[in-house]
Amino acid sequence: VLTRRAAAVSYNVNAPNVEQRLGALDVSDLRGRDELGILAGALSDLLQRVKDDVKRESIRTQQERDMWHAVGHEIMSPLQSLMVLHPQADDASHRYVQRMQQAVKVLYSQASPSEALQAATLQVAALDLDRFLSHVAANAHFAGVSDVRYQAVGAPVPVRADEFPLEDVLTHLLRNADRHRTPGTPITMALLHDTGTATVRVHNQGNPIEPALMQRIFDYGVSGNDGQAESGQRGQGLFVARTYMGKMGGTIEARNEDDGVSMVLTLPRTGSLPLS
Known part of the structure; x- marks a missing residue:
């Protein structure tokens, strides 16, 4: 035998x-x-x-394959915006190049995308959130998201955040809202703040999130529908958003509302902004 x-x-x-x-x-x-x-x-x-x-x-082979998919996922967002903003071959954009460099640095030489993102080190500093959100709304169409509206507070709202990862977070949320909003309706961003925290609400009109998906929506590889994987959506954007928010001392939460869905970000306030 x-x-x-x-x-x-x-x-x-x-x-x-x-x-x-x-x-x-x-x-x-x-x-x-x-x-x-x-x-x-x-x-x-x-x-x-x-x-x-x-x-x-x-x-290991599967994780390596996922890593390269993740590299492409993280680079394509700023790269597409860079191409639209600067169509001339001799025109360089430092901001978007820096975002691409950061994405490559975060994902390079890690066993998996989730480990790479969780191991990333952010440079947290004081940031005027009101001014930052105005910039994001004004430039959202360069990232392929139209009709994004933000009513500025009109006064500095300093928070502790890393500018480029926070821009990645909002870009992921805006693109997610764009995929799920009712056609012809705007995406709105609103800012509320008190002495301790600042809250950003990204809202789109449309169908609510399914209850079974609500508890897992920020997990790696979870997407809203099966067709997204075929169209290049790998259920990574909201995982990136949650990971980066946690590293900045903030939180992210999904909420179903009467007319749609809101993604709610909270960030810790800081006392003052650096002198410019």
């Missing part, structure tokens, strides 16, 4: 679809106290190590 099992192991290890074949092999039932039983135990342990190695390699 042991000879037949050993021959099967040899055959299956060398088979093209080794992952599937190895999963069906098991000689642990032949363990015993005699020489053949001890040999069966050693073979079983060796086989388990091979199975573990094959599984790890399969996971």
Whole structure:
């Protein structure tokens, strides 16, 4: 029996679809106290190590594939905006180049996109959120999102944030809102603040988020519908938004409202802005 099992192991290890074949092999039932039983135990342990190695390699390959998809996902957003803003080949945009460089730096040499984003280090500093939101709304059409409206507060609202990751967060939210809004309706951003926190509400009119999806919507790889994966949407944008907000000491929450959906961001206030 042991000879037949050993021959099967040899055959299956060398088979093209080794992952599937190895999963069906098991000689642990032949363990015993005699020489053949001890040999069966050693073979079983060796086989388990091979199975573990094959599984790890399969996971690594999938993660590597996901990483390169993520690199493209993170670079395409600022790159597309850069192409629209600066169509001339000799015209460089430092802002968008910096965003691309940051995306590559975050995702490079990490085992998976989620680990890369979670390992990223942000440069948190004082930022005028009112002025920043005005800039985001005014330039949203360059990122392919039209009719974004923001009513400025008209006074500085200093918060602690990293400018480029926060812009990535809002770009992901605006594009998500654009995909799900009722055609012809605007996307609105509103800013509320008190002494401790500032709250940004990104709202679109449209269908509510399904209750079963609400608890998982910020998880990596979760998207609103199956067709998004085919169109290049990998369920990564909201995961990026949650990760970056957490690193800035903030939060993000999805809310169903009477006429649509709101994504609500909170950021800690800071006392003053740096002198410009």
